[in-house]
Amino acid sequence: DIQMTQSPSSLSASVGDRVTITCRASQSITSYLNWYQQKPGKAPKLLIYTASSLQTGVPSRFSGSGSGTDFTLTISSLQAEDFASYYCQQTYSSPQTFGQGTRLEI
Amino acid sequence: EVLLLESGGGLVQPGGSLRLSCAASGFIFRAYAMTWVRQAPGKGLEWVSAISGSDGSTHYADSVKGRFTMSRDNSKNTLYLQMNSLRAEDTAIYYCAKDVVPVISKGWFDAWGQGTLVTVSS
Numbered sequence: 001d002i003q004m005t006q007s008p009s010s011l012s013a014s015v016g017d018r019v020t021i022t023c024r025a026s027q028s029i030t031s032y033l034n035w036y037q038q039k040p041g042k043a044p045k046l047l048i049y050t051a052s053s054l055q056t057g058v059p060s061r062f063s064g065s066g067s068g069t070d071f072t073l074t075i076s077s078l079q080a081e082d083f084a085s086y087y088c089q090q091t092y093s094s095p096q097t098f099g100q101g102t103r104l105e106i
Numbered sequence: 107e108v109l110l111l112e113s114g115g116g117l118v119q120p121g122g123s124l125r126l127s128c129a130a131s132g133f134i135f136r137a138y139a140m141t142w143v144r145q146a147p148g149k150g151l152e153w154v155s156a157i158s159g160s161d162g163s164t165h166y167a168d169s170v171k172g173r174f175t176m177s178r179d180n181s182k183n184t185l186y187l188q189m190n191s192l193r194a195e196d197t198a199i200y201y202c203a204k205d206v207v208p209v210i211s212k213g214w215f216d217a218w219g220q221g222t223l224v225t226v227s228s
Contacts, residue, residue: 043221
């Protein structure tokens with residue numbers, strides 16, 4: 001199975017900050033890497049697919065990059081509604097594993 | 107609008123069984139792979155199982171293999187997860203999610219249900 005490792009596990013930031021979350025795969029997954037946002041008590045929401053494609057309706061302050069084993073999610077200017085948990089997921093092969101998550105806090 | 111509505115969760119004793127359902131609408135159900143993802147209280151997301159839209163093949167996480175069975179009824183636009191021999195560590199919110207491809211890989215989950223809570227406890 002492919003292991004996904006996110007860092008950091010938690011992050012404190014302020015409105016207006018630029019934030020980067022990293023995800024590393026245990027083997028190459030080419031660009032089959034997705035990012036989800038989850039707010040407390042809610043289902044996850046797709047932000048980025050295939051490493052860098054922005055899902056329809058997601059604000060442009062969110063961006064993704066990377067390929068192979070190393071990926072990043074960047075929020076260019078944090079807004080209050082961005083404080084949530086973020087998960088990467090590989091869909092290169094089954095099981096389609098998630099990272100352990102990053103909690104973004106004020 | 108794509109809608110996914112899970113049901114069937116509840117309290118069950120260790121060793122017991124439960125069947126979850128996920129009613130889908132707003133898209134051509136048979137054309138897409140579907141997945142169950144769970145989240146234990148205060149924990150992260152765990153991929154549980156997936157079923158292909160193309161041939162109905164299934165994949166399972168090692169943690170549930172041999173105990174859980176995933177199926178779909180394309181005539182009813184409904185997804186199922188039969189859970190047997192339940193353990194305390196199966197306690198979680200179970201989400202169904204829609205893939206964007208008919209096969210179990212190389213896609214992404216563009217729609218999720220609201221989740222149903224399964225509690226395994228005596």
